[in-house]
Amino acid sequence: xxxxxxxxxxxxxxxxxxxxxxxxxxxxxxxxxxxxxxxxxxxxxxxxxxxxxxxxxxxxxxxxxxxxxxxxxxxxxxxxxxxxxxxxxxxxxxxxxxxxxxxxxxxxxxxxxxxxxxxxxxxxxxxxxxxxxxxxxxxxxxxxxxxxxxxxxxxxxxxxxxxxxxxxxxxxxxxxxxxxxxxxxxxxxxxxxxxxxxxxxxxxxxxxxxxxxxxxxxxxxxxxxxxxxxxxxxxxxxxxxxxxxxxxxxxxxxxxxxxxxxxxxxxxxxxxxxxxxxxxxxxxxxxxxxxxxxxxxxxxxxxxxxxxxxxxxxxxxxxxx
Amino acid sequence: xxxxxxxxxxxxxxxxxxxxxxxxxxxxxxxxxxxxxxxxxxxxxxxxxxxxxxxxxxxxxxxxxxxxxxxxxxxxxxxxxxxxxxxxxxxxxxxxxxxxxxxxxxxxxxxxxxxxxxxxxxxxxxxxxxxxxxxxxxxxxxxxxxxxxxxxxxxxxxxxxxxxxxxxxxxxxxxxxxxxxxxxxxxxxxxxxxxxxxxxxxxxxxxxxxxxxxxxxxxxxxxxxxxxxxxxxxxxxxxxxxxxxxxxxxxxxxxxxxxxxxxxxxxxxxxxxxxxxxxxxxxxxxxxxxxxxxxxxxxxxxxxxxxxxxxxxxxxxxxxxxxxxxxxxxxxxxxxx
Numbered sequence: 001x002x003x004x005x006x007x008x009x010x011x012x013x014x015x016x017x018x019x020x021x022x023x024x025x026x027x028x029x030x031x032x033x034x035x036x037x038x039x040x041x042x043x044x045x046x047x048x049x050x051x052x053x054x055x056x057x058x059x060x061x062x063x064x065x066x067x068x069x070x071x072x073x074x075x076x077x078x079x080x081x082x083x084x085x086x087x088x089x090x091x092x093x094x095x096x097x098x099x100x101x102x103x104x105x106x107x108x109x110x111x112x113x114x115x116x117x118x119x120x121x122x123x124x125x126x127x128x129x130x131x132x133x134x135x136x137x138x139x140x141x142x143x144x145x146x147x148x149x150x151x152x153x154x155x156x157x158x159x160x161x162x163x164x165x166x167x168x169x170x171x172x173x174x175x176x177x178x179x180x181x182x183x184x185x186x187x188x189x190x191x192x193x194x195x196x197x198x199x200x201x202x203x204x205x206x207x208x209x210x211x212x213x214x215x216x217x218x219x220x221x222x223x224x225x226x227x228x229x230x231x232x233x234x235x236x237x238x239x240x241x242x243x244x245x246x247x248x249x250x251x252x253x254x255x256x257x258x259x260x261x262x263x264x265x266x267x268x269x270x271x272x273x274x275x276x277x278x279x280x281x282x283x284x285x286x287x288x289x290x291x292x293x294x295x296x297x298x299x300x301x302x303x304x305x306x307x308x309x310x311x312x313x314x315x316x317x318x319x320x321x
Numbered sequence: 322x323x324x325x326x327x328x329x330x331x332x333x334x335x336x337x338x339x340x341x342x343x344x345x346x347x348x349x350x351x352x353x354x355x356x357x358x359x360x361x362x363x364x365x366x367x368x369x370x371x372x373x374x375x376x377x378x379x380x381x382x383x384x385x386x387x388x389x390x391x392x393x394x395x396x397x398x399x400x401x402x403x404x405x406x407x408x409x410x411x412x413x414x415x416x417x418x419x420x421x422x423x424x425x426x427x428x429x430x431x432x433x434x435x436x437x438x439x440x441x442x443x444x445x446x447x448x449x450x451x452x453x454x455x456x457x458x459x460x461x462x463x464x465x466x467x468x469x470x471x472x473x474x475x476x477x478x479x480x481x482x483x484x485x486x487x488x489x490x491x492x493x494x495x496x497x498x499x500x501x502x503x504x505x506x507x508x509x510x511x512x513x514x515x516x517x518x519x520x521x522x523x524x525x526x527x528x529x530x531x532x533x534x535x536x537x538x539x540x541x542x543x544x545x546x547x548x549x550x551x552x553x554x555x556x557x558x559x560x561x562x563x564x565x566x567x568x569x570x571x572x573x574x575x576x577x578x579x580x581x582x583x584x585x586x587x588x589x590x591x592x593x594x595x596x597x598x599x600x601x602x603x604x605x606x607x608x609x610x611x612x613x614x615x616x617x618x619x620x621x622x623x624x625x626x627x628x629x630x631x632x633x634x635x636x637x638x639x640x641x642x643x644x645x646x647x648x649x650x651x652x653x654x655x656x657x658x
Contacts, residue, residue: 209431215389216426217446217497218418231436 024311031307037300045114048107057087060108060267064099067091069283072102094285096275102289105267109290112268113297116183116252117245123187125241128194131156133225133233135195136202153199160192168251172260179262182255186248194237194244201233235312242305246298253294269294334403335362336537337386337505342397342407344378344385344561353609355381355392357561360635365504368531368538370552370569372545372584374605378561379541383507386539387424388414401505420450423498423536427510429490433482439466440478443497450501465496470526488519492526499530506531507539512547524551545584549573554641557581560606560616566635567642577644579621615647623648 025031051057064084066077072094076085086101093102131152139149168185175181205211206229214224255261256270257277264271269290276286344356356378363369371379384390386399386406399406406417418424426432433442443462447453453461459478466474469492482490491511498506508527512520524547531538540552548555548569555572557565557580565578576582586599603620612618618628627633627647636649 209426209428210434212389213424213426213432213494213497214434216387216418216424217449218415218420219445219449220415228434228437232434 021308021311025307028307028310030303031311034300034303034307037296038304041110041114041297041300044107045111048109049111052104052108058101058104058107059086060100060104061265062100064095067095067099068097069279069286070095070099071283072285072289093289094283096272096283096286097279102272102286105272106269106289106293108266109268109270109272110293112179112262112266113249113252113294116179116186117249117301119183120186120190120248120252121241121244123184124191124244125194125237127188128191129198129230129233129237131191132195132198133202133230136199137206137221137225137229139199139203149199152195156192156195159189162189164189165251165254168255169258169260172255177260177263182252182261186251190244190247193240197236197240198230198233201236202229205229205232236309239305239309239312242301242308246301246305249294249301250298253290334400336365336367336402337361337363337539338398338400339382339386340398340400342382342385342399343395344381344390344392345395346392348609350609352393352395354395354611355561355608356385357611358397359558359561359563361556361563363505363537363539366531366535366537367554368540368552370540370542370548370555371558372542372548372555373558374543376605376608377558378608379558380509382558383424383509383539383541386507387418387422389418416450419446419503420501421503422505422507423501423503424507424509425491425494425498425511427513429487429494429514432494433490435482437481438478439480439482439485439493443478443493443500446497446500461500462496465500466493468530469493469496469499470522471496487515488523491515491519491523495523495526495530499534499536502534503536505537505539507541509541510543511540512544513542520547527551545573557584560611561608562616562645563635564617564646565644567638571639571642575638575642577638577642577649578617578646579623579648580617581644583620615645 052060062084064076064080066079070076070091072092074091074094075089076091086104091101091103093106096102096105135149135152139147141148143151167189171185172182175185211224211229214228219228252261252268253270253273256268257274259271259274261270262268264275272290273287273294276283276290279286339359339361342356342359342361343354345352345354359378359382361369361371361382371382373379381390381392385392385394386401388394388406388409394407397407401417401422404413404417406414409417433439440459440462443465444455444458447458447461448455451458462478463474466477471477471489471492477485477489477493482493485493495511506527511527512523515523527538528551530536538551540548542548552569554568555566556563557572557578559580565572565576565581567577571577572581573585576585580601583599583601587601601620606612606616606619612629614627614629614631615621615624615633618624621628625647627650631647633645633647633650635643635645636651637643638649
């Protein structure tokens with residue numbers, strides 16, 4: 001690589017934009033810690049799905065009435081049938097009011113929480129980027145007496161005015177309870193800020209020379225929008241997306257806590273927390289464990305999001321470097 | 322300026338023929354004319370320079386050919402190989418852009434997409450217009466980079482725009498513009514943003530590519546030195562109109578319009594050493610507040626009675642050399658030459 005080109009020609013650093021961001025990101029220790037936590041969570045969620053549903057090592061559904069409300073790290077009582085005994089012969093996170101293994105339930109719930117977060121944010125990104133992109137790109141076009149930009153952005157403002165959580169509650173109450181409905185509803189009520197970001201970026205990108213150049217090459221408009229402009233508009237969107245994942249996980253937990261979420265016996269962090277609230281003094285681990293888990297994951301997503309924001313902002317990057 | 326030879330695309334018809342083009346921009350205070358009846362012709366393989374001050378409408382004329390400006394074509398036609406580009410459906414227009422007419426811009430620093438590699442950006446056009454397979458496009462992209470004089474093209478193709486200098490980027494822009502062997506290349510001030518040594522290199526490159534590919538070039542510039550070396554014919558534009566048209570020799574040796582003379586008077590050369598360069602008094606009139614007559618009238622030291630009330634038509638000086646100035650009206654013998 002380097003011996004092929006004379007050194008004098010290398011005027012600019014041979015570093016991709018991605019490498020630059022990564023270098024700045026690595027300096028933020030909290031964000032890197034958040035990233036490790038998220039990586040661990042992804043592994044945990046996949047392993048959890050595998051070990052609680054497909055190849056049942058930790059059974060989240062076995063009811064052991066003699067062993068109800070055991071504290072963490074307690075051993076099962078001797079009267080249990082061998083089939084009911086927990087793996088490792090211990091309850092790492094204790095048991096709930098039906099004697100179910102909280103550790104197994106948390107594992108099962110981690111997959112739900114993560115997939116709700118990711119799927120809901122993906123949906124909101126698709127809607128937000130499309131609407132924001134169309135508003136920003138075709139803004140000046142008229143549709144009747146209104147401009148396209150005006151119509152889309154005022155619609156965004158209208159959706160933004162709804163108290164989102166109560167809208168979600170209403171929709172979830174009307175729809176059959178299913179994790180997919182929750183993902184879709186959360187996604188469809190959280191795209192507004194993405195749409196605004198993308199529109200703002202598109203308004204400035206549209207006037208940039210490389211977009212004019214792309215037009216001059218005869219590229220079709222959809223290609224200019226999605227291949228040339230969207231990647232250039234993604235920086236602020238990715239930052240808000242990582243924080244939105246945390247918000248979606250919280251929303252799902254809140255819905256499950258209120259009983260509108262995933263139906264029991266299927267465990268999610270939200271409904272473990274909800275079950276635990278009746279035993280808040282007798283069995284504090286029942287709310288402390290899922291509560292802490294939600295806290296850590298939401299914190300990790302926020303830290304990564306803020307780290308990305310700082311790393312992608314060249315002004316902040318210079319100051320830090 | 323006979324109109325009849327524009328109408329039917331015959332074998333001798335020019336490659337590009339702009340006739341009586343009007344472009345207007347809608348503003349809050351009504352529509353503002355930026356181009357007011359431009360006639361321009363470019364034959365196959367010919368280089369025509371469009372010269373004028375900033376804001377005279379030369380870039381708008383070029384963008385109108387590509388149909389890329391925000392303004393509105395208010396009248397006239399733009400015939401390219403028999404098709405009227407001003408009235409072509411958008412889908413067909415897309416096959417003209419990039420494939421048959423290439424364009425390079427003033428600012429190479431910002432004309433490449435910062436998030437894609439150089440190679441990808443060249444390949445994209447090839448795949449789109451020539452339907453090449455990705456592998457063939459890649460090979461062709463390397464070949465194009467070599468042709469525009471980029472050393473170690475394989476390595477450059479893998480780099481991002483921010484890793485290249487301005488001159489290199491303009492070379493890449495040229496490679497993209499000529500990728501589909503267009504019949505016409507529009508170069509909108511291709512060297513303005515580059516430093517002087519690079520300017521000469523880029524112009525030499527354009528010249529050799531033009532000869533090699535047999536392209537016609539519409540060169541838009543305000544640099545008369547570039548025009549003298551590169552163009553065959555020159556159109557001088559002022560306030561949205563072509564004020565003088567002729568061969569390079571005509572324009573530089575026998576400029577007929579006072580504006581052209583004033584422009585050339587502002588050029589330093591061997592005879593002006595020790596003298597002040599001539600500047601044109603006043604400034605370009607705003608397109609919204611144009612006088613009824615000749616737009617240059619207020620700044621012209623030869624202005625006389627017909628200039629202010631009436632627009633001068635194009636008067637023939639000698640053969641193809643024409644100037645839109647009352648000084649050359651054969652009927653006004655008393656005109657102060």
